[in-house]
Amino acid sequence: MNKKQQLVNWILLTFREAAWAPLSVFGFYLIGLALDLFDLFPPLDIPFHILGGVAITYFYRSAIKNSQSIVGDIPTLIQTILGFTCTGTTIIFWEFYENLLDFFFGTHMVRGLEDTIMDMFLGLMGALVLSLFYKSR
Secondary structure (H helix, E strand, C coil), X not given: CCHHHHHHXXXXXXXXXXXXXXXXXXXXXXXXXXXXXXXXXXXXXXXXXXXXXXXXXXXXXXXXXXXXHHHCCCCHHHHHHHHHHHHHHHHXXXXXXXXXHXXXXXXXXXXXXXXXXXXXXXXXXXXXXXXXXXXXX
């Protein structure tokens, strides 16, 4: 099997195995936006960011685990660090997304710097929880 086919198989396997987690959180997030749940119940934002951190870390850890058929064995500690840092990067891009929507479309997703920092902290705590309890298969 050539490298291109291995790459396609890796992507398909990872999406089949783990894309449900972040897509589920995102789907519930969209429902919450549509029903104005975050405005009606501001504390609802807290579990969403924690679950988002858990879900995206799960996705990245699955991707890393599945990539070993292409790149070779990756030590568990490196898998953990890479999954956590990829999640941190995703959290930063998510907060950029919220700020850009506020700027260009006049939404009110960001409630100030403290809200942004807390959202990032909660996402990282979700990532940390999964990273501590994730078992490699």
